[in-house]
Amino acid sequence: MTDTTGKPLAVVTGASTGIGRELAKQFAEHGFDLVIAAENAELDDAKREIPALGAQVDALRVDLAKPEGVEELVGHVGGRPVTALALNAGVGVGGSFTDGGSLEDQLTIVDLNVRSTVHLAKRVIPRMVEQGGGRVLFTSSIAASTPGPFQSVYHASKSFVGSFAQALREELKDTGVTVTALMPGPTDTEFFTRAGMEDTKLGAGPKDDAAEVGKEGYEALMNGKDHVITGARNKVQAKVSQHSPDTLATKMTRKMSEPGSAS
Numbered sequence: 001m002t003d004t005t006g007k008p009l010a011v012v013t014g015a016s017t018g019i020g021r022e023l024a025k026q027f028a029e030h031g032f033d034l035v036i037a038a039e040n041a042e043l044d045d046a047k048r049e050i051p052a053l054g055a056q057v058d059a060l061r062v063d064l065a066k067p068e069g070v071e072e073l074v075g076h077v078g079g080r081p082v083t084a085l086a087l088n089a090g091v092g093v094g095g096s097f098t099d100g101g102s103l104e105d106q107l108t109i110v111d112l113n114v115r116s117t118v119h120l121a122k123r124v125i126p127r128m129v130e131q132g133g134g135r136v137l138f139t140s141s142i143a144a145s146t147p148g149p150f151q152s153v154y155h156a157s158k159s160f161v162g163s164f165a166q167a168l169r170e171e172l173k174d175t176g177v178t179v180t181a182l183m184p185g186p187t188d189t190e191f192f193t194r195a196g197m198e199d200t201k202l203g204a205g206p207k208d209d210a211a212e213v214g215k216e217g218y219e220a221l222m223n224g225k226d227h228v229i230t231g232a233r234n235k236v237q238a239k240v241s242q243h244s245p246d247t248l249a250t251k252m253t254r255k256m257s258e259p260g261s262a263s
Contacts, residue, residue, distance in 0.1 A: 007031055008083035010032040010083060010084040012024045012088060013087055014090060014139070015034075015037060015038050016038035016043040016045070018187065018210050022214025024036050024057075025050055025053060027055070030218070030222075031054075035077050036059050060076045062076075064112060065116060071123075077124075081127070084137070085128070086221075087138050088182075089116065091195075092154040093106060093154065093195055094197035095259055097152045113160075117138065118164070128177045132176045133175075134177045135177070136178065136180070137181075138164070138179070139217070141155075141184060141185075142183050144162040146246070146249040147250045149253060150257040150259065151197075154195075165180070166226065180228065182213075182217040182221075183230070184229075184230045185230065187208045202257050205262075213231070
């Protein structure tokens with residue numbers, strides 16, 4: 001992508017739908033050009049929608065769960081300075097670890113949520129340090145605050161992302177690069193359908209608006225906050241989990257995510 005407008009550039013992964021798409025729209029509305037990436041066909045819809053907000057948008061349909069996909073995205077960005085990086089791509093799988101989803105499904109969570117996040121951060125953040133500044137947003141989750149029966153690998157992956165983000169924030173505090181962790185709760189996106197969790201209390205329960213989550217995430221990033229938990233209900237849940245024994249928090253989570261719990 002070449003610089004034709006002089007605007008700062010934001011790179012957003014998982015930008016085809018949901019929180020990622022809303023983050024991309026926030027960047028567009030606030031004077032950024034964009035490189036957006038995702039694997040699914042909805043990326044074409046995002047590419048058509050977002051330019052109406054005033055941004056030049058370059059969309060790359062790519063599988064970031066594969067190392068070559070991450071490298072393709074890096075090459076697509078090219079040498080243009082990245083002012084903001086939103087590492088949002090992620091996936092979940094519901095059900096029992098032993099019989100709810102294949103090994104391939106579970107490893108895809110690790111590859112996309114964890115490995116690709118580290119890979120892309122390693123490729124982009126050092127360049128931000130060299131240029132003397134930048135903003136990085138990691139999409140973690142309130143799922144990071146407790147072990148997650150029937151979403152065991154997903155919760156663990158988001159715990160990794162949250163810890164990684166906070167560690168990098170401390171490392172980079174004198175570089176001009178800020179790091180923010182976005183920690184949404186259940187959000188009205190395609191996540192629960194794709195994860196096969198529509199029959200759970202979590203999947204059938206109340207959800208936050210993705211546009212509001214994207215707005216809160218963008219504002220926290222631009223204000224240099226270390227993290228933001230979106231939604232009043234989720235803030236309460238996070239505090240309860242923080243002050244509860246792990247065994248109790250884990251049992252509470254099980255009641256929300258166990259298959260069939262919605263009925």
